[in-house]
Amino acid sequence: MALTETAEAPRRRGRPPGRAGEGDTRAAAIEAARRLLLEGGDAALSMERVARALTLRTPSLYHHFPGGRDEMVMAGLEEDVQLLERDRAASLGACDDDMPAQRKQRDWQVEPADERGD
Numbered sequence: 001m002a003l004t005e006t007a008e009a010p011r012r013r014g015r016p017p018g019r020a021g022e023g024d025t026r027a028a029a030i031e032a033a034r035r036l037l038l039e040g041g042d043a044a045l046s047m048e049r050v051a052r053a054l055t056l057r058t059p060s061l062y063h064h065f066p067g068g069r070d071e072m073v074m075a076g077l078e079e080d081v082q083l084l085e086r087d088r089a090a091s092l093g094a095c096d097d098d099m100p101a102q103r104k105q106r107d108w109q110v111e112p113a114d115e116r117g118d
Helices: 022-040 047-053 058-064 069-095 099-110
Strands: none
Touching: 022 047, 022 058, 022 069, 047 058, 047 069
């Protein structure tokens, strides 16, 4: 019997090629949770729905978020806060040379809306 006729290639061990790594799965789950929350509100978010959106089994999702739905939501919020802090720091750094603009922005934020004419 020739190898090419009936023998199969040996199976590779591990994750199939093209599958996302653990960090990718976690980020994709957080993004899927955001989408579900935006589309259907709090009632639309569940571990099962996120897993289904990612074509994962629900227990696989619990591997990344042992605390379940709440842990996944908190991870998304923590990411959002980090992004906001980074953007804020970048904005403040860009304004260092422009103190009058900073004062104007501060005054606008502090001044009551009725005095601004809003």
